[in-house]
Amino acid sequence: MNIDRKEVLRYLGYKNQSIDEVMEKLIDEAMIEIKEIMRRNYVYNIYDIENQSEKVILKNTNIIFQSKSLGEHLHNSDRCALMAATLGIEVDKRIQYYSRINLTKAIVMDACATAAIEALCDKVQEDMREMAQREGYNITSRYSPGYGDLSITNQKVIIEVLRAYTRIGLSVNNNYVMIPRKSVTALIGFQRGEENIVKCKCSRCEEKNCMYRKCGVANESEC
Amino acid sequence: MSRNVDFNKFLVFDGAMGTMLQACGMKAGELSERYNIEKPEVIEKIHRAYIDAGADVITTNTFGANRYKLNDTGLNLNDVITRAVEVATKAAKDKLVALDVGPLGQLMEPYGSLSFEEAYEAFKEQVLAGALAGADIIIIETMSDIYEAKAAILAARENSNLPIICTMTFQEDGRTLTGTDPLTMVNILQNLGIAALGINCSLGPKEMMPLVHEVLKYSRIPVIVQPNAGLPKMAGSETIFEITPEMFAAYGRQMAEAGVRILGGCCGTTPEHIRELKNALIGLKPVKTHIERITAASSSTCTVTLGGEVKIIGERINPTGKKKLKEALMKDDMDYILREAVDQKDNGAHILDVNVGIPEMDEETVMVRAIKEIQGIVNLPLQIDSVKPKVIEAGVRVCNGRPIINSVNGEDKVMETIFPIVKKYGCLVVALTLDDGGIPKTAEERLKIAEKIIKRAGEYGIPKEDIIVDCLVLTASAQQKEVKETIRAVRLVKEKLGVMTTLGVSNVSFGLPARSLLNRTFLAAALSAGLDAPIMNPMDADMRDTVRAFNVLWNHDKDSKEYINAYADSKAKPENNDNKTNKDLKKIIIDGLKEEVKETVREFLKEFKALEIVDNYLIPALDIVGEKYEKGEIFLPQLILSAETVKNAFEVIKEDIMKNSSHDRAINKGNIVIATVKGDIHDIGKNIAKILLENYGFQVYDLGKDVPTEKIVGKVKEVKAPLVGLSALMTTTVQSMEETIKALKLHCPDCVVMAGGAVLNENYANMIGADFYVKDARDSVKVAEMVINGVKKN
Secondary structure, three states: OOOOHHHHHHHOOOOOOOOOHHHHHHHHHHHHHHHHHOOOEEEEEEEEEEEOOOEEEEOOEOOEEEOHHHHHHOOOEEEEEEEEEEOOHHHHHHHHHHHHHOHHHHHHHHHHHHHHHHHHHHHHHHHHHHHHHHOOOEEEOOEOEOEOOOOOOHHHHHHHHOOHHHHHOOEEOOOOOEEOOOEEEEEEEEEOOOOEOOOOHHHHOOOOOOOOOOOOOOOHHHO | OOOOOOOOOOEEEOOOOHHHHHHOOOOEOOOOOHHHHHOHHHHHHHHHHHHHOOOOEEEOOOOOOOHHHHOOOOOOHHHHHHHHHHHHHHHHOOOEEEEEEOOOOOOEOOOOOEOHHHHHHHHHHHHHHHHHHOOOEEEEEEEOOHHHHHHHHHHHHHHOOOOEEEEEOOOOOOOOOOOOOHHHHHHHHOOOOOOEEEEEOOOOHHHHHHHHHHHHHHOOOOEEEEOOOOOOEEEOOEEEOOOOHHHHHHHHHHHHHHOOOEEOOOOOOOHHHHHHHHHHOOOOOOOOOOOOOOOEEEOOOOEEEOOOOOOOEEEEEOOOOOHHHHHHHHOOOHHHHHHHHHHHHHOOOOEEEEOOOOOOOOHHHHHHHHHHHHHHHOOOOEEEEOOOHHHHHHHHHHOOOEOEEEEEEOOHHHHHHHHHHHHHOOOEEEEEOOEOOEOOOOHHHHHHHHHHHHHHHHHOOOOHHHEEEEOOOOOOOOOHHHHHHHHHHHHHHHHHHOOEEEEEHHHHHOOOOOHHHHHHHHHHHHHHHOOOEEEEOOOOHHHHHHHHHHHHHOOOOHHHHHHHHHHOOOOOOOOOOOOOOOOOHHHHHHHOOOOHHHHHHHHHHHHOOHHHHHHHHHHHHHHHHHHHHHHOOOOHHHHHHHHHHHHHHHHHHHHHHHHOOOOOOOOOOOEEEEEEEOOOOOOHHHHHHHHHHHHOOOEEEEOOOOEOHHHHHHHHHHHOOOEEEEEOOOHHHHHHHHHHHHHHHHHOOOOEEEEEOOOOOHHHHHHOOOOEEOOOHHHHHHHHHHHHOOOOOO
16 A cells, blocks of 8 residues: 555645755655554444434444434445544554654654555545445445534444454544544445545535645645 | 462363354444343353353453443443352352453553553452452453553452453454564563463464464463454454364364463354363363573563673663753653653663652652653663662553563662562562672672572562672772672672673773773673673763674674674765855754754854854744745745754753853743643644744743643643643544633633644634634744733733
8 A cells, every 4th residue: 555645745734845855855754664664454344224314323233323414425325334444553653752853754754644544544445345336336435423413422433333442453532532543433335326425525624724625715626 | 259260270261252142132332241230141141151161261241341431321330340240150150250351442641541540440440349249360351552451460469369361462463453572461461470361362263373382482370362263254244253163172272282271262252162172172181381481671562581682771861960861850851851762772772771860859750750751752671770669669560561670689678678569560670789788899799699689589489580680880990909800790690690680881980081991891891701781871882882792702693784784884984074064054944954953053152152043043044934834935844844953953052051051041931831631642733833932932841642631730830831832633622621721710810821723713712711822833932922022912
């Protein structure tokens, strides 16, 4: 799996400034180092769902997601996958280490790790698509706790039902902060109709002035 | 009453509980512990099935019965555990019941939010309830984090008399999810006073086999293995395990033949697996294994074995005679100590000695803090160094790994206080060859004391391989005649006692010129006499060179690999002889040349006063960089690189000010306390703000991340800070921020609060009571200048 340099730069707030040799090298080294130390791990499970628009019920479980926006996202789906993915704790350790002795590198490493976890999720999503297609399904894009009105507390629900702590070392603290930091929980819908992939997930975010924003008013063309 | 458990015989544990509960209709998302209260008959049926299959021990349904997992479930922890033990005891009849203690499901400090002390308290509750209800054994299982395992073991030992078994779970790469390898696990756990240790879950028996062999090689206590029924595979939406009971049993037999004493099953195993396993052991007697007895210290992820290649114990974290370290300790400046730790590691230290004894501070508190900080950043084993037993105990208790205690000696009183600590926490200990009569003159007398210490340690159950003898170095300037007695003593101790040795080498040269020359010569002599682990300054190139050369000459550094690595291109490398210091200090800062800047500032200090450099070069350069950043001409890492460059410049300037204390005007525009609030662990933004604020001359007290309100309020009061910076990244932790601001307004009404973080904006920040919203680190500097220069808040 490769880390996309363009993504790294985007997470660093890059807007076509000139980059000297030293910085180029730093970014290259950080990308290599993250690749060396990350222990990519993920778990998922697939459930039949009942979509009641105000809430999504996973059949044969006692899990209910109270969320209108999730209901909309899954409006064509009759099954969905819960997934949890992480780069592992060594990445946190290393970033912490650099933040005490080389803050610039810590920041670049952090951006590399963000790009890496997104890439891992893309890969999981790709696997999911293949699996879905074998059974005649298409998939939706990932939908994570914190999107729309899907409460961030659902991170805990997903982590517990997937037993993500014992299986991949992913935990969530009392404030619903995931540790290791570079981790994602998400839902992916399986649906019979056309694929429903939001090309750019920034498009549904309210934060119009975000420095990481890829699309929308500022520079639509990039999307 | 609990019954005696015979660990000299094979013990067969039960198999999976979760797998069986699912087969009994438990839905995903249901809490299995709820069954203890609501459907105990289901649990009893499962226990019975395992008893009928031949299990000698059944495990209570309490894997997740801890305060963190039961939070918000409406279940009472005591009830859940008591009922679980009752149901198991009823099913077990004459068989044994093990109280199951699983991980708390939270990552521990410094990466997670759970402190060692909190973990201990959580486990203590479980242990008390389980022991009271009548469990026979405590099994602490499926641990990924050895620090958490240590907290659980201490809680079990200090709150019950039950035998303790501890298992950890490994990934296919041979490490736990937090990075512990099998040797490190054994080295730490077997010395913590438990009955058995081993491996469970995650892997099937086949994948576990090499790890099991590694554990058997070192474990002096019985070994337990509880594999899954193979690696979990997805079949549609079902998780399946592919190892049949027959295959499982065959692997079980192989493990037993290799020396495993206790066997059972984890995920995917059923009573059938256990029945076959039990049958497979018929006719087999417990196998005695050959164990390698080593002298080894561990961090959580790395084990350093003494003997063979010379191991360097870094001595620099010790305030004796170090003005800057003393000052850092007084100011609670952990960054300085961490840098010492990192520098020593980078220069080849294998183990770090930690001594924080200064009379002005509470040594125990500082020791605990220093250890937690160091082990969060550097993965080397530690040597806890203090003259106060209380400080030593506090230190080794929170140490994540197997530390060395520095030190014990031949005085009865000292042995009586130190050995119980060594034994309880399973440490190594440095034994100084002195006693009430002081340091004996001759090598023979020192040998005698070493013998006495080893014998006495044996009475406490401490084997001699856990003792590292220090024959004590005397200074050539004062006791020239005795210097070579130390060398003789090392040789004698090595020959007669066969133990590992250490020496504080650089004492030898005290009071003489060209100390390095004496140090390295003495070091070479001591190494050839049998010194295993010199305590020394790893940054001393002469001594480091001596160690490297010795490792070649004594055939430790095979094929001279490390030596060649270190020196092969030492000639080829042209020294940076074009020595023209770049005179443009501003440009150096703008370009972020953080190594070059120090030399340039030193040059500048010959011409200018320290504060002139700050006012005329550093600050203006920072302003330029800041403006460029705001205009989008540079991006974040470039800004930070410049900030780090200024930080390095300041270090040189501060050194200069310290030397010439005539400049009374230190650079401190005002005190600012900053923290990432309770519950939040994101601190990069806060760290960026810190460095920029420091660049502009503010004294920043950085309390770190996940900081409780009381601590922030306390610090603000203590340093009378007029300004506090708070950071939170998540909507959920903005609540903590609000609480912190409320407390600050109540207890420190004059203090101004600025708040920042991804989810905040102007309105939101105002809503939760912050005086200022800062959108980035640059903004925080502007607010600080405004607030501290007396401009009143809006």
